[in-house]
Amino acid sequence: MKINPFKLVLVVCLTAAAILFTQSSSAQSASKGKIAVVVSTLNNPWFVVLGEAAKARAIELGYDATVFDSQNDTAKEAANFENIIASGYKAIVFNPTDANGSIANVRKAKDAGIPVFCIDREINSTNAATAQMLSDNYSGCVKLGEYFVEEVGENGKYAELLGLVGDNNTWNRSKGFHSVVDRYPGLKMVAQQSADFDRAKGLEVLESILQKNPDINAVFCGNDAMAMGAYQALVAAGKDKQVKVFGFDGADDVVKLIAEGKITATGMQFPKKMARQAAEFADQYLNGKRDFPQKIPVAVELVTQENVGKYGDYGRKK
Amino acid sequence: MMKRALLAVVALGLLAGVFRFVPLFHLVPLKQEQGRQAAAEFNPTNFATAFWNDKLLKSLDRAADAGQVLAALASDPQKARTQFGRTLGISSSTLFFLRGTGRVVSVTKKGVALTLKDDSDTADILLPTGLLFGNTVRDGTGLLDASAFPNSQHFNDLSTELNRMVEITLLPKLREQAKVGVKISFVGCAEVTEEDADARPLKVIPVSVKLESP
Numbered sequence: 001m002k003i004n005p006f007k008l009v010l011v012v013c014l015t016a017a018a019i020l021f022t023q024s025s026s027a028q029s030a031s032k033g034k035i036a037v038v039v040s041t042l043n044n045p046w047f048v049v050l051g052e053a054a055k056a057r058a059i060e061l062g063y064d065a066t067v068f069d070s071q072n073d074t075a076k077e078a079a080n081f082e083n084i085i086a087s088g089y090k091a092i093v094f095n096p097t098d099a100n101g102s103i104a105n106v107r108k109a110k111d112a113g114i115p116v117f118c119i120d121r122e123i124n125s126t127n128a129a130t131a132q133m134l135s136d137n138y139s140g141c142v143k144l145g146e147y148f149v150e151e152v153g154e155n156g157k158y159a160e161l162l163g164l165v166g167d168n169n170t171w172n173r174s175k176g177f178h179s180v181v182d183r184y185p186g187l188k189m190v191a192q193q194s195a196d197f198d199r200a201k202g203l204e205v206l207e208s209i210l211q212k213n214p215d216i217n218a219v220f221c222g223n224d225a226m227a228m229g230a231y232q233a234l235v236a237a238g239k240d241k242q243v244k245v246f247g248f249d250g251a252d253d254v255v256k257l258i259a260e261g262k263i264t265a266t267g268m269q270f271p272k273k274m275a276r277q278a279a280e281f282a283d284q285y286l287n288g289k290r291d292f293p294q295k296i297p298v299a300v301e302l303v304t305q306e307n308v309g310k311y312g313d314y315g316r317k318k
Numbered sequence: 319m320m321k322r323a324l325l326a327v328v329a330l331g332l333l334a335g336v337f338r339f340v341p342l343f344h345l346v347p348l349k350q351e352q353g354r355q356a357a358a359e360f361n362p363t364n365f366a367t368a369f370w371n372d373k374l375l376k377s378l379d380r381a382a383d384a385g386q387v388l389a390a391l392a393s394d395p396q397k398a399r400t401q402f403g404r405t406l407g408i409s410s411s412t413l414f415f416l417r418g419t420g421r422v423v424s425v426t427k428k429g430v431a432l433t434l435k436d437d438s439d440t441a442d443i444l445l446p447t448g449l450l451f452g453n454t455v456r457d458g459t460g461l462l463d464a465s466a467f468p469n470s471q472h473f474n475d476l477s478t479e480l481n482r483m484v485e486i487t488l489l490p491k492l493r494e495q496a497k498v499g500v501k502i503s504f505v506g507c508a509e510v511t512e513e514d515a516d517a518r519p520l521k522v523i524p525v526s527v528k529l530e531s532p
Contacts, residue, residue, distance in 0.1 A: 099469070124469045136407070138474040142452045171471050179478050180451050273408065294465035299409035 032062040033090040035282055037275075038080050040097045040121065042069040044197065044225050046249050046271060047095065049314050050120060053275035054093045061283045063090070072164065072196070074101040081105040085112045091282035092116045093275070099124045099168040115285045117278040120271065122168055122295070131281055131292035133274050137169050137248075138176035140267035140300025144246055145180030147265050147302055148220065151244055155186035156217035159209045161230060163197040163222040170194075173222045173248055181220075190216060195226045202229025210237050218244040224251035224266055231263060250303060250314060259308045267300040270315050274298055360472040366479035373461050378505045378526055380459075384418030385434050388442055388520060395515035403510070404460050410512040413458045416522065417505040418443065422498050430496040431519055432504075441519040445504060445527070447493045450481040454523050458507025481523075488524050501530040 035058040039051040051067040058065035068084070070077035077097050084092060085108060092109055094116050096102035106116045106128040118132035152158065160177075163170035181187050191209040195201035205226075206219060210233065219234075221227040227247030234240040240262065247254050250268030257263040281292060303311050310316055382402040390398035399405065403412035420432030423439045428448065431441035456462055456477045467473040496502065506522035 122470055126465060126468045133408075134470065136409075136453075138470070138477070139453050146451060168470055172474055175471065175474060175478075179481075180449075183449050270408075277408070295407075295467075295470070297407035297409070297464060299407070299411060 031064045032283075032286070033064070034088065035063045035065045035091050035093065035279065036068060036080075036084045036089040037065060037093045038068045038070060038077065038084070039095045040070050040077075041072045041197075042067070043071070044199070044223075045253075046224065046251050046269075046314075050095060050271040050275050053272040054119070054279045057276040057279035058093070058282065061279060063283070065279075070097050072097055074098050074105075077102060078105055081108055085109060085114065089114060090286055093278045093282060094118050094129070096121045096123050098164075098166040101166065103128055115282065117281050117285075119274045119278045120169070120269070124168070126294045129294075130285060131278075131294060131296060133278050133281075133296045133298060135169070135269040135274070135300050136297040137172040137267075137300065138179075140248065140269070140302070141173045141176030142180055143300070143302040144220070144248065144265060144267050145177040147304060148177070148181060148218065148246055149184055149187070151264055152187070152218045154184045157188050157190045157213065157215060158218040158220060159191040159193075159206065159213065159216050160189055161202055161205055161219065161221040161226045162192060162194040163226070165194050167197075170197075170222055177220055195221075195229065197223045197225055199225040199229040202226030203233045204229075206230040206233040207237070210234075210239065214239075216243055218246065218264075220246045222248060224249035224254040227254055227263060227266065228257075231257065248300075250301075250311065252312065252314065255303060255308060255311055258303060258305055261305060265302060265304045268303045268311055268315070269300055270298055272314050360469075360475070362472065362475035362479045366476055366483060369462070369476075370480070370483055374459060374525060377459065377461060378417065381415045381417035381505045384416040384420075384443060384504075384520075384522070387414055387416050388434070388518075391510065391520075392516050395510075395512075398515075399510075406457050406464075412510050413454065413460075414508045414510065415459045415505075416508060417503075419501060419503040422496050422500045422502060424498065425496055429521075430492055430502070432502060443504070444519040444521045445492060445496075445502070445506070445524050446521060447489050447496075450485055450489075450523060452481075452509075453477045454507045454509045455480045455484060455525060458509065458523070459525075484523060484525065488527055491529070492524070492527060495529050503528040503530070 037051050037054045039047050042048050055065040055067050068080040070080055074097050092114055099122060103123045103125045106123055109116050110128055115130040118129045120135060122132050122134050190213045193205050195205040219230050221230055224247040227245050231245050234243050244264040246264055247266040250266055254263055254266050387402045399412040403414045405412050418434055420434045420443055422430055423433050423441050424431045429444045429446040432443040433440055434442045464473055504524045505526040506524040508520050508522045
């Protein structure tokens with residue numbers, strides 16, 4: 001058989017083109033583009049759940065998704081945004097590091113035509129992000145404050161561990177709690193210090209507070225990581241039966257300790273619900289929707305030893 | 319020598335005179351400056367007062383009939399929510415803005431209990447008279463929108479102020495004058511969770527009350 005070299009080259013070229021075309025269309029059908037999930041820190045299991053839930057939902061919706069860790073550092077967050085903008089991401093699900101310091105990053109993305117959906121933490125602007133889905137920290141801590149008074153009584157001494165001082169959540173939680181507890185003059189706050197939402201710092205700070213104030217009755221912590229650290233400090237000091245610990249987040253380890261009667265209460269935020277909804281908003285935006293409410297509060301529920309059976313896995317049990 | 323000294327004194331005197339009227343700097347107490355900055359940012363007391371007088375009191379007729387809301391909550395809570403209530407963001411609670419007239423059936427530390435029916439002594443409504451907390455008043459009317467506040471701390475400060483206004487302007491009158499048998503017309507806000515949709519009496523934080531003798 002005689003083979004025409006011209007025809008052979010033509011067949012090879014057509015086959016190659018067909019393979020390339022098939023690959024490119026299958027890639028297009030497999031992914032609708034890339035969504036970035038930028039999280040303030042992955043050094044806290046609660047934020048890992050938040051980031052992974054957003055990523056998982058984005059993938060379910062047909063996108064490639066990547067989680068970026070800002071390590072609670074606005075400079076790292078800015079670098080993440082530069083990278084995301086340069087790399088052709090279509091939308092950003094964003095958990096900011098700083099209510100004021102993160103605005104510029106959101107604006108940069110907006111100017112580049114990339115919509116940003118804030119989750120859990122807000123930025124102090126209503127015209128930069130496309131929408132902000134935020135736990136109602138204030139209301140959640142009003143409920144915690146009311147339960148605190150029921151459990152501790154109208155007289156006693158307590159300490160407060162604050163989160164990051166540049167984050168609105170820190171102050172919304174603290175203000176919600178104090179809007180109740182400060183109405184009872186017999187409840188004295190003997191120390192109020194930041195432990196940056198960090199478990200190890202929570203342990204250190206409460207150890208130091210206990211040295212000066214060994215007779216406290218309770219500690220209110222602005223998140224569950226600090227509550228875990230505080231509880232460890234109390235166990236080490238042999239005061240875990242004497243001092244009631246209150247947290248905020250609804251982290252699994254704290255919910256388990258509430259069930260065991262070791263921690264008194266926490267506020268259940270719904271990180272999975274928030275993250276999934278934000279990824280869905282990103283998808284809706286990319287499909288043409290534009291009329292999103294700027295701020296969407298997500299209710300926080302009080303978890304106590306009486307109702308702890310209803311909660312687990314960062315939400316309500318189904 | 320004398321002449322130079324005299325000139326120097328005159329020059330210093332002139333400079334002092336100029337700086338007296340055009341000072342190089344001002345000394346201001348730190349607290350005063352912090353207060354000025356805070357006021358320039360957001361003043362929850364002023365905002366709450368303006369909201370109360372200019373919006374809330376002019377919108378009382380928007381409140382739903384309390385009897386209808388209670389009947390709807392008892393028969394079909396879901397329908398009651400969509401027909402009369404509003405849910406803020408993602409929540410299992412519903413807020414109601416409602417009005418009615420009832421007869422006092424009991425006065426306790428918790429508050430003033432009212433029945434809305436002429437032939438019953440079962441309490442339908444509880445007007446609390448103690449300390450008030452939370453966002454029910456701020457959010458119950460539907461007149462304020464979280465999206466209008468860049469910093470949620472300001473929006474939350476409003477709750478504290480509105481609760482304080484109710485505590486100061488309405489609750490003392492209720493505590494002093496509400497007696498069993500007295501008729502009270504009220505407008506107020508209530509929050510109902512999924513679990514206690516048909517719980518009675520319904521706790522309504524009043525934003526307006528009028529008491530009539532029995």
